[in-house]
Amino acid sequence: MTLATEVPTDVEPVVARSGLIRRFLHNPLGLISSIVLLVVIVIAIVVPFLGLPDPNGVNLREATRPPGPGHLLGTDSSGRDTFSRLMWGSQVILIGAGIALAISLVIGTVTGLLAGYYGGWFDSGASWFNNLNMALPGIVVLLAVRAVVGPSVYIAMAVFGVLLTPAFFRVVRGAVQSVRNELYVDAARVSGLSDARIISRHILTVVRAPVIIQAARVAGIAIAIQAGLEFLGVTDSSVPSWGNMLNEGFRKIALNPGLILWPSLAIGLVCMALVLFGNALRDALEDRGHGTTRAVRLPARPAVEPSATAAAATPAPAHPENALLSVQNLKVAYGIGPGQKEVVHGVTLHVAPGEVLGLVGESGSGKTQTAFSILGLLPEGGRVSEGSILFDGKELSTMGPKDRTALRGTDIAYIPQEPMSNLDPSFRIGHQLTVPMRTKLGLSKADAKSRALALLARVGIADPEKTFKSYPHEVSGGMAQRVLIAGAVSCNPRLLIADEPTTALDVTVQAEVLDLLRDLQRETGMAVVMVTHNFGVVADICDRVAVMQDGRLVEVDTVEKILTSPSQAYTQKLLDSMLEDSPTRPYPFDDDLPSPLQAKE
Ligand SMILES: Nc1ncnc2c1ncn2[C@@H]1O[C@H](COP(=O)(O)OP(=O)(O)OP(=O)(O)O)[C@@H](O)[C@H]1O
Numbered sequence: 001m002t003l004a005t006e007v008p009t010d011v012e013p014v015v016a017r018s019g020l021i022r023r024f025l026h027n028p029l030g031l032i033s034s035i036v037l038l039v040v041i042v043i044a045i046v047v048p049f050l051g052l053p054d055p056n057g058v059n060l061r062e063a064t065r066p067p068g069p070g071h072l073l074g075t076d077s078s079g080r081d082t083f084s085r086l087m088w089g090s091q092v093i094l095i096g097a098g099i100a101l102a103i104s105l106v107i108g109t110v111t112g113l114l115a116g117y118y119g120g121w122f123d124s125g126a127s128w129f130n131n132l133n134m135a136l137p138g139i140v141v142l143l144a145v146r147a148v149v150g151p152s153v154y155i156a157m158a159v160f161g162v163l164l165t166p167a168f169f170r171v172v173r174g175a176v177q178s179v180r181n182e183l184y185v186d187a188a189r190v191s192g193l194s195d196a197r198i199i200s201r202h203i204l205t206v207v208r209a210p211v212i213i214q215a216a217r218v219a220g221i222a223i224a225i226q227a228g229l230e231f232l233g234v235t236d237s238s239v240p241s242w243g244n245m246l247n248e249g250f251r252k253i254a255l256n257p258g259l260i261l262w263p264s265l266a267i268g269l270v271c272m273a274l275v276l277f278g279n280a281l282r283d284a285l286e287d288r289g290h291g292t293t294r295a296v297r298l299p300a301r302p303a304v305e306p307s308a309t310a311a312a313a314t315p316a317p318a319h320p321e322n323a324l325l326s327v328q329n330l331k332v333a334y335g336i337g338p339g340q341k342e343v344v345h346g347v348t349l350h351v352a353p354g355e356v357l358g359l360v361g362e363s364g365s366g367k368t369q370t371a372f373s374i375l376g377l378l379p380e381g382g383r384v385s386e387g388s389i390l391f392d393g394k395e396l397s398t399m400g401p402k403d404r405t406a407l408r409g410t411d412i413a414y415i416p417q418e419p420m421s422n423l424d425p426s427f428r429i430g431h432q433l434t435v436p437m438r439t440k441l442g443l444s445k446a447d448a449k450s451r452a453l454a455l456l457a458r459v460g461i462a463d464p465e466k467t468f469k470s471y472p473h474e475v476s477g478g479m480a481q482r483v484l485i486a487g488a489v490s491c492n493p494r495l496l497i498a499d500e501p502t503t504a505l506d507v508t509v510q511a512e513v514l515d516l517l518r519d520l521q522r523e524t525g526m527a528v529v530m531v532t533h534n535f536g537v538v539a540d541i542c543d544r545v546a547v548m549q550d551g552r553l554v555e556v557d558t559v560e561k562i563l564t565s566p567s568q569a570y571t572q573k574l575l576d577s578m579l580e581d582s583p584t585r586p587y588p589f590d591d592d593l594p595s596p597l598q599a600k601e
Pocket residue numbers: 334341343361362363364365366367368369370379380381382533
């Protein structure tokens with residue numbers, strides 16, 4: 001396969017970011033709330049340089065002055081300048097609330113991600129800790145902390161940050177649990193991305209919006225609680241904070257009602273701005289991005305393994321030397337002990353380099369379980385309970401997760417049944433195609449892009465540039481499957497496992513995708529395990545066929561033999577039932593072409 005090298009235009013991230021900012025600022029609430037927050041932040045930063053009167057400077061002769069030239073907002077009962085205290089108070093409240101927010105955000109998000117993604121003992125432990133945390137009476141804890149460490153508002157807010165952890169933990173854990181079994185996360189695993197990369201690329205984007213809205217809410221709560229603690233006098237009263245100003249204003253409300261007005265306005269305004277900011281940002285984030293069959297028959301290949309019922313009944317033969325993939329007496333089970341359920345019962349099959357093996361059988365016969373065992377991606381609770389899977393001389397069934405991850409995507413690739421659900425809706429297609437090439441092949445961003453564009457062109461996409469920049473929802477199912485095929489072959493795999501790759505597509509697109517797969521297989525010489533329940537697909541693309549029933553191999557033989565004179569009654573029955581619904585072409589087809597394997601022979 002020749003891949004063109006074009007110089008890419010490296011503008012995608014900038015475009016994506018600027019689009020988000022534009023949408024956010026087009027929302028009036030987003031614009032107003034960001035201006036309010038920006039003003040408060042700027043004031044908090046520059047207040048030491050404004051040359052304001054000392055916010056703690058007591059001057060009894062100036063006590064309870066009304067607003068005037070010397071004191072813009074008047075003075076309190078100790079003669080302290082109200083405007084100066086209000087300005088300095090912005091710094092105190094932002095630091096205090098910032099500490100609480102940062103602590104709760106970091107601890108809650110990280111533990112929520114790990115608990116949601118990995119589950120197991122960490123999930124149980126972290127959930128238990130968070131439940132306990134929520135049961136604690138916050139104010140009692142803060143009073144106890146004050147008694148032990150003194151009246152520092154910042155220490156109180158740090159402790160409050162820990163108490164707020166469940167706010168993030170629960171949101172993030174729930175969001176991660178809802179996507180961790182999504183097909184596009186499986187697809188990312190299949191493409192060989194590490195857990196850290198999957199979490200940062202695919203999972204974090206899903207929790208981003210809820211975390212942002214929660215952060216704005218928590219910041220508002222932290223500001224209100226900090227002001228409340230200061231108002232109650234739990235913290236240091238010498239600090240010029242909005243809560244202390246409230247306290248003073250409340251005590252002197254009859255004498256000077258204006259004293260309570262300014263801090264109340266400031267607290268209300270900032271809390272409101274935070275909530276509106278979070279909502280507008282979430283809205284901006286969520287608004288993002290919204291032939292004729294060529295009847296080619298490969299010439300039959302000699303069987304690599306013993307045929308027919310012998311596959312299941314006789315003792316397993318040794319791994320053949322010429323096999324790229326050799327599955328020996330594979331058993332897959334769910335659960336342990338007496339409740340264990342075996343779903344694959346001793347499957348033995350071999351695939352030579354460049355060979356296409358069809359894995360057929362009725363629904364529930366164990367095709368997918370066999371394929372997923374090879375990929376090392378059995379669903380939770382499933383395991384290879386017995387047998388061996390040799391790939392290129394390496395034993396996969398005992399291989400560690402890190403080594404298996406390294407093999408997936410490069411040596412073993414996967415094409416799923418549902419193209420749309422295997423693409424992450426949050427990322428452009430180009431991004432999803434280039435990341436595995438950059439991590440697995442070490443390509444530069446520019447090289448990965450030009451290879452991705454060439455691959456998109458190769459898989460028959462008319463406008464590769466446009467598709468590269470599109471989000472998954474902007475392309476059709478057939479195009480999405482072509483994109484996944486491009487992704488699967490992008491790292492030059494030696495074995496491709498295709499799990500009913502045409503089932504979700506309409507009939508004409510099915511034929512085109514099959515043509516494409518067959519052409520790519522010939523060009524690259526990769527071996528293919530084609531999981532299907534469709535004998536039409538088998539006839540079109542496979543060299544040999546393994547027929548499965550109830551987790552066992554019934555018959556393994558050449559396509560010609562299986563289609564014309566199967567040795568097992570079950571295969572004949574399956575053939576009859578499957579061919580009943582769809583008219584098939586008579587076998588053998590007239591435009592047979594030699595396979596790469598035969599060409600080698
Ligand atoms: N997570 C699971 N836990 C327990 N049993 C499972 C699980 N997944 C699949 N099985 C069982 O494994 C058996 C084989 O399922 P598998 O998905 O391999 O069938 P299949 O031949 O691929 O069918 P289909 O064509 O419908 O996908 C079925 O009996 C199914 O009930």
